[in-house]
Amino acid sequence: MDLQIPEEINLFDEMVKQAKAYPKKVILEDPMNKYTYRKFLISVNVMAKKIEESLKNEKRVGLYLPNVTAQVVVLFSLFKNEQEPCILNFTMGAQNIIDCIETASVETVITSREFIKQADLGYVLEEMEKQVRIVYLEDMAAGISARHKLAGLLEARVAGLKKREPGQVILFTSGTESKPKGVILTHRNIYANIKQIFAHIELSPEDRIFNPLPLFHSFGMTIGSVLPFIGNIKSYLYPSPLRYKEIPKAIYKDKSTLFVGTNTFFENYAKFATRKQFQSLRIVVAGAEKLKKDVRETFQDKFGITILEGYGATETSPVISINTPKAYKEGSVGKLLPLMEAKIAKVEGVQEGGNLLLKGPNVMKGYLIHGRGFIPCGEWYNTGDIAQIDNEGFIHIIARLKRFAKIAGEMISLNKVEELALDCFGESSFYAVSIPDNRKGEQIVMFTTKNKISARDLKKFIKSQKLSMLYNPARIEHIDEIPLLGSGKPNYWRLEKLAKGE
Structure with missing residues (x-):
């Protein structure tokens, strides 16, 4: 396949190209706000200036925000400033958050008072304040002057003239077994994954993504928050994937065509959704955990929807493979994305399949390890998953290597x-x-x-x-x-x- 990925990418610059071409298109929405490309670009210019005034030359900046449009504005503002967002998982406990902050040497975290209050995270914030400076979005917004707004407007008119340095984003593993690891994804990794997806599955500017997955979830970041601006596809952000009754209503109202989630979430949505509420959905993708047979059958019988199972990892930006309407095999996670290579390494004691190893332009730069610093990714990324690849190229995930018992x-x-x-x-x-x-x-x-x-x-x-x-x-x-x-x-x-x- 003739798919070329440039070596140097800044995602702000890529967003600007689309904003220049489609200024009036609504590209991002949540239950409270709606952004056209032009409005988004102006908001990013203004916020970038406020962040620059507040944080000066700090290279890495922590983000502790919910899945709403303001978070994406801050994300692209940091891209514009050539700073590195370190996206903190607000479902982690206080100690894990502190470990993440230490691992990435973060000095300042941007959050929201309203979010902290609504999510009842005051106790976590108290611990964070012992380690870092907290900057609130509400305070930055209150400090936006007419001068800032005028500068943002003027910059939007001349945007695209300056080429920015390639950037990177840091996400964190869940840290259930040890201290969380930082996963360094370059802008090129993320951009490559988006281009791979477009080459693998048919998407169009008329599609509408419904994304309830938070930014700290790599799928929520790449597909829900960055892909819209690279691929000119509108995204609707929903603050929590756990609102099982409300999400089907929101999908119906938005007329969403793409929906991503996990087996557990889909099992719960099916309990409350009607066929009418899901009638606009064209592509429904399950990832992060194995799609169970009864959930697949429920969606087929109740909604007439074939859930397309996919497979990914934070370390691969995240999509590795996905079934498509044209290339689908039940029980598999689809075929490998273009530009990726895979091999299976034998594991002692495991009879079926072997350890899945991968390489490609979407594979991470490397890890940040607590107390050790940066560890580059080798030639092959070890997924830790036991898999088979059949003679048609479909990948079958058998289990996590850690999900075996030795009896x-x-x-x-x-x-x-x-x-x-x-x-x-x-x-x-x-x-x-x-x-x-x-x-x-x-x-x-x-x-x-x-x-x-x-x-x-x-x-x-x-x-x-x-x-x-x-x-x-x-x-x-x-x-x-x-x-x-x-x-x-x-x-x-x-x-x-x-x-x-x-």
Whole structure:
């Protein structure tokens, strides 16, 4: 494929090109605000000047903001100033936030008083204030003068004359097992991923993205907040993916055509949405966790929608592969994006597939490690996922390498255990973890939100499938609600703690 990615990219400059071509097009919206390209460019010019006055020459700037238009204005303002946004995950605990700040050597964090109040994050802010200076959007907005506005307007007229230095963004891993790692994505990484997506799946300027995923989620950043300005596709930002009743109403009102989410989120939207509310949707993509069979079937039967499963990682900006309406295989995560290469490395004890290794222009620059600094990415990025690639090029994710239990010397996929429970009971609300076991090395504990589940029925089912009894959980425990990470994935680390009685 003849897809060329320039070596030097600044995403502000790329946004300006589109703003010059389509000044009156509404490109970004949330429940409170609406921006045309021209209004957005002027707002970015004004905010960039205010940030410059407040932060002087600080290279890295923390962002602690919700998924609303103001956050995207600040993001592109930092791009314009050739500063590096460090996007903090507001669902992390206070200690993890402090670890992120230390890892990236951040001195100032931009946030909002209204957001802190609404999200009840005052206790986190108190800890942050011990480490960094806090700058509030409300204070910057109050300090915007007629001079700032006039300068922003004049700059919009001559925008594009100055070429900016290539930039980068820092996102953070969830830090459930150790201190969070900073993932350094260059503007070129993000731009390349957007161009790869356009070359892989058919999108048009008439499409409308509905994005409830926050900026700290790499899909929310690249697809929901940057792609609109590079690809001239309007995005509607919704502040929380957890408002299961309201989101279908908002999709209907916006007439959105593209919707991205996780299996867990889609399972909950399906409980409240009507076919009419989802009638405008053309492309619905699931990522971040495996799409369960019952959720896929519910969307097909109730809404007439085929969910296209995709696959990505923060380290790859994030999209790696995706099914498309023209190239679709159930149970797979689609084919690799253009310009990417993959290979499978054998893993001892794992019978099916192997460790998936990747390279391409969308693969990160490297990690920031707490106490160690920058560690560049090698030639191949190790996903830590066990996968197979079939003879047609479709990728099948079997499990995370960490999602295996070693029982009596055998590697048992915890994803497979969950799938067996789904097949046995007809529902997907089962979550398996492994914990140490003195006799067999490890044991499997299954959590479920379903009442009256028979462990005996599951044992009989596993036997009927002629599978090893090592797939049978040591115990099944009821839980009222499955803990989630901010990305929408199940928080298996918390479940492990519960399984150990901690």
